Amino acid sequence: MSRTVDYKAFLSDQDVRWCPGCDDYIILRAFARALAALGLPPERHVVVSGIGCASRLPYYVNTYGLHGIHGRAPAIATGVKMVNPDLYVWVITGDGDALAIGTNHFLHAIRRNIDINILLFNNEIYGLTKGQFSPTSRLDLKTRSSPQGNIQPPFHIGSLVLGADVSFYARVPGNDLNAMTQVFVEAARHKGTSVVEILQNCPVFNDGVFHPVTDKNTAVEHALWIEHGRPLIYGKDRKQGIVRDGCGLRPIHWESEQPPSEVVVHDEKVDNPAYAFALTQLSDPTVFGIIRRIRRPTYEERSRALKQKVAQSAVVHDFIRKTILQENL
Amino acid sequence: MSRTVDYKAFLSDQDVRWCPGCDDYIILRAFARALAALGLPPERHVVVSGIGCASRLPYYVNTYGLHGIHGRAPAIATGVKMVNPDLYVWVITGDGDALAIGTNHFLHAIRRNIDINILLFNNEIYGLTKGQFSPTSRLDLKTRSSPQGNIQPPFHIGSLVLGADVSFYARVPGNDLNAMTQVFVEAARHKGTSVVEILQNCPVFNDGVFHPVTDKNTAVEHALWIEHGRPLIYGKDRKQGIVRDGCGLRPIHWESEQPPSEVVVHDEKVDNPAYAFALTQLSDPTVFGIIRRIRRPTYEERSRALKQKVAQSAVVHDFIRKTILQENL
Amino acid sequence: MSQLPSNSAKEPSITRIVLHIAGDSGDGIQFAGKQLTIASAQRGYAVITMPNFPAEIRAPKGSLYGVSGFQMHVGSTDIYTPGDAIDVLVAFNAAALKKALPDIPEGKIILADEDGFNPSNLKKAGYSSNPLVDGTLDNYQLITAPISKLTRQALLQAGVQSKLAQRSRNMFVLGMILWMFDLSLEETIAQLQQRFKDVPEIAQANIAALKAGWNYAETVELLHPLQLPPHNNENTNAGQYTIAHGYEACVWGLLAAHKEAKRPLFFASYPITPSSDILQYFGNFLSEDVEVFQAEDEIAAISSAIGASFAGAIGVTSTSGPGFALKSEALGLAVMTELPLVLIDAQRAGPSTGMPTKTEQSDLLQALYGRNGEAPLIVLAASTPANCLDYAYWAVKLALEHITPVVLLIDAYLIMGAQRLEASALKKLPPIIPHIASDDIANYAPYKRNPNTLARYWAYPPMKGKMHRIGGLEKEDVTGHVSYDPENHHKMVQLRRQKVEHVRQVIPPLQTEFADTGELLVIGWGSTYGSIKAAVQYLYDKGHAIGHAHLHFIHPLPKNTEQILRKFDKIVVCELNDGQLHRVLQAEFPGMKLRKYNKIQGIPFKERELIEAFQKMLTPEHSPIQHNSSS
Amino acid sequence: MSQLPSNSAKEPSITRIVLHIAGDSGDGIQFAGKQLTIASAQRGYAVITMPNFPAEIRAPKGSLYGVSGFQMHVGSTDIYTPGDAIDVLVAFNAAALKKALPDIPEGKIILADEDGFNPSNLKKAGYSSNPLVDGTLDNYQLITAPISKLTRQALLQAGVQSKLAQRSRNMFVLGMILWMFDLSLEETIAQLQQRFKDVPEIAQANIAALKAGWNYAETVELLHPLQLPPHNNENTNAGQYTIAHGYEACVWGLLAAHKEAKRPLFFASYPITPSSDILQYFGNFLSEDVEVFQAEDEIAAISSAIGASFAGAIGVTSTSGPGFALKSEALGLAVMTELPLVLIDAQRAGPSTGMPTKTEQSDLLQALYGRNGEAPLIVLAASTPANCLDYAYWAVKLALEHITPVVLLIDAYLIMGAQRLEASALKKLPPIIPHIASDDIANYAPYKRNPNTLARYWAYPPMKGKMHRIGGLEKEDVTGHVSYDPENHHKMVQLRRQKVEHVRQVIPPLQTEFADTGELLVIGWGSTYGSIKAAVQYLYDKGHAIGHAHLHFIHPLPKNTEQILRKFDKIVVCELNDGQLHRVLQAEFPGMKLRKYNKIQGIPFKERELIEAFQKMLTPEHSPIQHNSSS
Numbered sequence A, B: 001m002s003r004t005v006d007y008k009a010f011l012s013d014q015d016v017r018w019c020p021g022c023d024d025y026i027i028l029r030a031f032a033r034a035l036a037a038l039g040l041p042p043e044r045h046v047v048v049s050g051i052g053c054a055s056r057l058p059y060y061v062n063t064y065g066l067h068g069i070h071g072r073a074p075a076i077a078t079g080v081k082m083v084n085p086d087l088y089v090w091v092i093t094g095d096g097d098a099l100a101i102g103t104n105h106f107l108h109a110i111r112r113n114i115d116i117n118i119l120l121f122n123n124e125i126y127g128l129t130k131g132q133f134s135p136t137s138r139l140d141l142k143t144r145s146s147p148q149g150n151i152q153p154p155f156h157i158g159s160l161v162l163g164a165d166v167s168f169y170a171r172v173p174g175n176d177l178n179a180m181t182q183v184f185v186e187a188a189r190h191k192g193t194s195v196v197e198i199l200q201n202c203p204v205f206n207d208g209v210f211h212p213v214t215d216k217n218t219a220v221e222h223a224l225w226i227e228h229g230r231p232l233i234y235g236k237d238r239k240q241g242i243v244r245d246g247c248g249l250r251p252i253h254w255e256s257e258q259p260p261s262e263v264v265v266h267d268e269k270v271d272n273p274a275y276a277f278a279l280t281q282l283s284d285p286t287v288f289g290i291i292r293r294i295r296r297p298t299y300e301e302r303s304r305a306l307k308q309k310v311a312q313s314a315v316v317h318d319f320i321r322k323t324i325l326q327e328n329l
Numbered sequence C, D: 001m002s003q004l005p006s007n008s009a010k011e012p013s014i015t016r017i018v019l020h021i022a023g024d025s026g027d028g029i030q031f032a033g034k035q036l037t038i039a040s041a042q043r044g045y046a047v048i049t050m051p052n053f054p055a056e057i058r059a060p061k062g063s064l065y066g067v068s069g070f071q072m073h074v075g076s077t078d079i080y081t082p083g084d085a086i087d088v089l090v091a092f093n094a095a096a097l098k099k100a101l102p103d104i105p106e107g108k109i110i111l112a113d114e115d116g117f118n119p120s121n122l123k124k125a126g127y128s129s130n131p132l133v134d135g136t137l138d139n140y141q142l143i144t145a146p147i148s149k150l151t152r153q154a155l156l157q158a159g160v161q162s163k164l165a166q167r168s169r170n171m172f173v174l175g176m177i178l179w180m181f182d183l184s185l186e187e188t189i190a191q192l193q194q195r196f197k198d199v200p201e202i203a204q205a206n207i208a209a210l211k212a213g214w215n216y217a218e219t220v221e222l223l224h225p226l227q228l229p230p231h232n233n234e235n236t237n238a239g240q241y242t243i244a245h246g247y248e249a250c251v252w253g254l255l256a257a258h259k260e261a262k263r264p265l266f267f268a269s270y271p272i273t274p275s276s277d278i279l280q281y282f283g284n285f286l287s288e289d290v291e292v293f294q295a296e297d298e299i300a301a302i303s304s305a306i307g308a309s310f311a312g313a314i315g316v317t318s319t320s321g322p323g324f325a326l327k328s329e330a331l332g333l334a335v336m337t338e339l340p341l342v343l344i345d346a347q348r349a350g351p352s353t354g355m356p357t358k359t360e361q362s363d364l365l366q367a368l369y370g371r372n373g374e375a376p377l378i379v380l381a382a383s384t385p386a387n388c389l390d391y392a393y394w395a396v397k398l399a400l401e402h403i404t405p406v407v408l409l410i411d412a413y414l415i416m417g418a419q420r421l422e423a424s425a426l427k428k429l430p431p432i433i434p435h436i437a438s439d440d441i442a443n444y445a446p447y448k449r450n451p452n453t454l455a456r457y458w459a460y461p462p463m464k465g466k467m468h469r470i471g472g473l474e475k476e477d478v479t480g481h482v483s484y485d486p487e488n489h490h491k492m493v494q495l496r497r498q499k500v501e502h503v504r505q506v507i508p509p510l511q512t513e514f515a516d517t518g519e520l521l522v523i524g525w526g527s528t529y530g531s532i533k534a535a536v537q538y539l540y541d542k543g544h545a546i547g548h549a550h551l552h553f554i555h556p557l558p559k560n561t562e563q564i565l566r567k568f569d570k571i572v573v574c575e576l577n578d579g580q581l582h583r584v585l586q587a588e589f590p591g592m593k594l595r596k597y598n599k600i601q602g603i604p605f606k607e608r609e610l611i612e613a614f615q616k617m618l619t620p621e622h623s624p625i626q627h628n629s630s631s
């Protein structure tokens, strides 16, 4: 990663106004570092967001930024990208923004595979509106809008985006500066929609919900970091791993020195999304890293190809060509 | 199936105004038959729809009916069901209605597992608005809004709903009266959200797109009818079947008399959605029948349980109880 | 009522004719109509046309609700509407006759295909006996012919498969009409050859039928009852005009503005009747810097257009009633961020789903006020199919010059209608100078404003040195930083209003037609232009001091509006709604008492009904005064 | 300006006091405020309170934008607002003082925690020297105390962990205030015991701090500067009143209507500031026939409420500005299907995201017109936190009796404010008789109407014999079948309008307060009630012929509205927007010239600014006339 540009050049002069102790500060830093690492002039980046604590981020980075309306950032970003595919377009969104009001646009962007990078701050709560449950909040969680406990089962973000055939999907802990920085860079380099789910702690309204998998002490037993070409092994003694179970996956534990041969080796490029889907269904361990990365044509590539392929339509008659399109016939 | 009630009793007196030759006529008949087979008085049924050709159906059945607005039928149906869980609530929707403008509500109903039955008429086109491509239209399809060919890759409906952990998902051909009738009845009997995807031919704007899998002559080689507990075998000679391939599934062909032992036996009740997901990724053969049917608590069950569990909140003080809630303290 | 005009009856020689062709939706009515329009225009006539589709996609054959109609008003003088009363009906079947008959004055021509009046057809149309023979049509000039049979025979003779006969009937009929109108076959034959160049069999069948129809008309010695003198002021030189449907004119206007402004054009929409035609037609104009995007819903469509505007393009979105409602929230964002965005709303009958294929003018208040908070924007309205081009162009112009969203209101009637569009009209379009932050502006700030227009300076990625972050939160004056300051908010609300109001200074003044002072001023907007003008002209010609002012710029209003209103004793606001512009003007000009005349039937005004309505408002003794007009 | 009232200064003995407590959002200000409110009400005082939250969730400690405030106006006479000018400020830190100081007239009391004025705090607040000692506050009655330290000591003495000290400071301060107001500790101690019964340690700490504060006040010989005579007309009997926040009153009003109407209640919402409190508070009232549903977005919320109404429940949804915009389309469906639906919009400063925590009255035009097509519905507005109950109740009543959607407008200021609510108010609520299709109606048809009210008859599943199918398409009169008939559409548009207009006959007439004829009538609506009333009273008491009419029923307007307006020479419409009601009334009453007075700052009117504004409109020589009032 190039270190020529100081990441601070990517931070704006605005006061950052998240709550003390919020993971969002770490994510912001990772984002600025990733921007610096990409080495592009800042005006090539456009950061689009919806509404939520997370969505305040554009104000804090020194790029072009559009703080949109709730849930619509992927649609806004689509317009930005189509006008100028040379821009690097980022979507900053939260679990409520992307998966409640914005489910439509989020999934349709993924389906089209438009080349935007979606950073989804999943804190399993509506932060900005002060603590109502979100579509990723766990069952029974008591929140301001579920004083007796939440009765709506959560979405699995990973499974949902794989249902829409996402071409890049990664999951990272919101307290891991380096991991985030790296994954953001990979997301930017990926051609097509990339979704990075960040498990982000909201210390005010949903504190500690990810601790088992993000806290150094416990994560070693409950988090599985994956890497392309490496076997799915985890645990302090590296004696736990993942094997197939029907079309799904399940963890096993072994005593011998060598892991059993059935332990699955991670392949982020399998075309059939079923494998990645199975990975997202694991909850203990929770999988971190790049779960899927495949190459399929982006929306803007298809659009460009169409424009090149297509002869002028017969519908466009000479009058129009001459007068409106100002063609010399 | 009880035959005591004539299905015609479930048809209203309104002129049916679909195009001649449209599969919708067959689906309507299957629906009326299913209603008759369920044996409930018609006023126990509420049929809610969005906008589209399909969504005209409520006018044609003799039940309570609400022809809503585009994409919102699952949300409207949620209100109906919550007010009176004894009602049988049906959602009639199209691929545009459910998967373009209505993606949100469709997936959130599924996530909550509210006990409604969604019949999704998938004709891979916007019929009512006269033939624009839809989110399930295939790549390159020329339509009125893609005169040069569609460049938006389609959603796989099955994969998407499994991403939302649907508890009942079936797929049926829109020209198979009996199969539809049966599956509709099973959908109604299922507790939780049931999604029935109907491959519906639109002879006017997207004719024949499903013929390979719905036409008697070709379907035998390209359609796989599944049944709980039966191996996944198809083809005229029953010498083709489905085996595992990593976490996915793939078709094989054999010459011997007996199918190889690896042929997968269908289990609609696997808890992990990965298997059903893999089934939905098959395209040749296309799978018909009940792909997934599991029991998980419905939204109204959770709501009822919550109400029973919960003691009156301390926030509700005596003044309110006496004056507003009219309790005798 | 006998003193009312029946289009051509009262005039010394026939100068305009209303033709109506009707049959099943599979009968090729619209195609025949289009060819006829082209041929008429080529001959130098003024034409205005209007299709009338059934609500169903494919209604059962022969049914009343399945009738598809095409109406053409053709004239050798200026005409303004597709016509009220039918002079010539061509009926493919009994249902077509039944539906059209109420609109045909006695004595007019009815041309019917006998083969469409078989017992089954008669029954579906609700006739107990055959109107072609039972005397029902005694007071009309009835011409019947077994058109289906004749077409079949013609194809046989020409050696073409007769199974194409049913589909070629429309060309047989077109042949007959062309004869009656004394128009040549050449242009139509050329068009058919071009259109069906990949399916020569069909071209051949169509041409054979066309000629057969023409010949048949000659053979049975149909006169040329419909000969019109050529139109004085019309240019017949191909290349100097074209036929424009409203949806086409919208697209052309946007494209012309895009060429002039030299900014990319991004168009996003979600299909909805009747606006879908714009989306569909736009698909033919993809280019390096023209992008057309069918979004997953209306909200995504407008949001992507906002993103495009932020990125330096002209962001445009189109929709109709319910879709417009859905765009409300995002439109508010465009107001707050002050981005150049154009929203075209093709109004239809509401509320809610309403009557999707029917016309209405009932989204005006939604356009003005349908957003949370104080969210003023510019509202324009086109008034004819052809001038959709002008106002689409103006919409872009105002958006780019004032960096603010603009709503353009059209409606089902305008979008489907067609008329001649002159190339010269294109030359009259004003220049567009986008209000872009130039590099010599020091210290770019997103809400620094042009002191004259109050427009902010548009900057977009990847412009260097002009990075900024904006959004829906209230922003500090000049800097654009988020601000909760009370006084700043008050100021920004005023600035956004004043910026829009300033547009008043740059738009053309309101014009009156016919009397420009006197007894009654009729105010209209949108697609009612033609009917109102025709009605006012009739009364003016009768000597009344009646004028017509049609608003194309609705918010802000032209600055001379009040001045014009004050010149008349009485003012009536005519609309296809329950009085929306009336309400706006009444609030704007408190002192004046404005009358209203409204119709909410999903259909346009008829000239006759307006004449009757206005007549009641006019003092009888005032007329007849002789104006210095030509009548 | 010296002749203007400064709340208590001009009155012979003090009858009302404005207290303001401010500190960091973690300081427990709102909780202390709530206890103080209860204690004051218990003593029989009139109270109106208003919190003031920072926009950030948890702003950095000591920062200016992190100040959380609570204001209470308490009186022994009627009071109408939370007060303009502060009589007593309790400042936990320097930033709190800095923010509040401009609102404190000289001579008033400032009680400050010395410990909140350390160098770091001073710097964050932008003070270069300590205002507690540098003479800045010389013209105020300054009382300082090392409250943090004192609380720590008190807890030590009581044997409670002193780490709870920081969180108990609010109770120490409350103890001091209770002493100053001469209020007893009993009620507060009981409340603390109840509230923290599961964490006795905290209860103990709070109580210890409370008592220590009280004792400290006594020890340092603070006087009881704030002794008020008891309020004459207030009932102090617990059980006869409660403190109601606007959001609570909304919920109670809906519940009361639900009990009265005997129909299930279905409430659906999506969180949005400031309406979220309603959703959150509703969660405490789940029951057999009360369902509370947090939907995936605003569209789903209203759609599910529409489904609920169709299924026989009272469907209710709540939201704020941008969410209201999103509900536009579905609200049109409710208009078309004529279902009993209530939408509560808690307005905030717009446009777009605007200033979410700030108040405004700028969604009125959206409520009236923000839908495609002609889509009239009933619009109500509450005017005080407590009467949110009445108008929520009325909203349900009108919806169920007229089978039509109703919009209830409230705002950020009402929803967060609190005041006493008397049990007797509940007894005055009118009966509700839902317009349900009874079994003796033969041939049920969904659009058969009550000939008197034009309301259709509500029938819902699983009623026998009344199955019907309705939707957003235009429907045939009576039968409800889909209809594209032109005349039918016109008729249905009129019927829907007339049905809403008929409500005019059943709502209470508009009342004027103070002068009911004379020189100036001030018209307001919504949360400005208190400020306008106070200002008008002041001028009326000074002898001006000034009256106040406050609209709670905005569409339709009470039938005597015009009559009332005509009784005054001048009329001014006062609003926290750019003139929305003004525009409506101006269109409604063309002859009259209405003035307007507007403020768009996200904050309420101050009594003083209104007095100044009205004074300018009044003829000086008119005053002083002595009315037969008590002043």
Ligand SMILES: Cc1ncc(C[n+]2csc(CCOP(=O)(O)OP(=O)(O)O)c2C)c(N)n1
Residues within 6 Å of the ligand: A051, A052, A053, A054, A055, A069, A070, A093, A094, A095, A096, A097, A098, A121, A123, A125, A126, A127, A128, A129, A134, D270, D271, D272, D273, D298, D322, D323, D326, D353
């Ligand atoms: C149309 C609309 N509806 C609702 C809101 C209120 N709102 C703002 S942010 C938000 C949810 C935020 O949750 P999330 O996306 O998870 O972001 P977080 O604050 O947790 O980072 C809501 C409901 C809004 N601003 N606009």
Ligand SMILES: Cc1ncc(C[n+]2csc(CCOP(=O)(O)OP(=O)(O)O)c2C)c(N)n1
Residues within 6 Å of the ligand: B051, B052, B053, B054, B055, B069, B070, B093, B094, B095, B096, B097, B098, B121, B123, B125, B126, B127, B128, B129, B134, C270, C271, C272, C273, C298, C322, C323, C326, C353
């Ligand atoms: C808000 C809104 N947007 C758009 C439309 C127009 N519209 C009606 S139906 C439809 C799509 C229909 O497609 P589908 O759901 O697949 O149903 P089908 O007609 O194919 O059965 C559209 C875009 C509408 N009625 N309302």
Ligand code: SF4
Residues within 6 Å of the ligand: A017, A018, A019, A021, A022, A023, A024, A053, A054, A123, A127, A128, A201, A202, A203, A204, A205, D057, D058
């Ligand atoms: S509310 Fe939660 S997510 Fe939002 S800034 Fe505070 S800690 Fe972070």
Ligand code: SF4
Residues within 6 Å of the ligand: B017, B018, B019, B021, B022, B023, B024, B053, B054, B123, B127, B128, B201, B202, B203, B204, B205, C057, C058
């Ligand atoms: S358009 Fe297609 S889907 Fe619609 S009714 Fe006609 S054939 Fe059926």
Ligand SMILES: [Mg+2]
Residues within 6 Å of the ligand: A052, A094, A095, A096, A121, A122, A123, A124, A125, A126, A127, A134
């Ligand atoms: Mg969140």
Ligand SMILES: [Mg+2]
Residues within 6 Å of the ligand: B052, B094, B095, B096, B121, B122, B123, B124, B125, B126, B127, B134
């Ligand atoms: Mg479809």
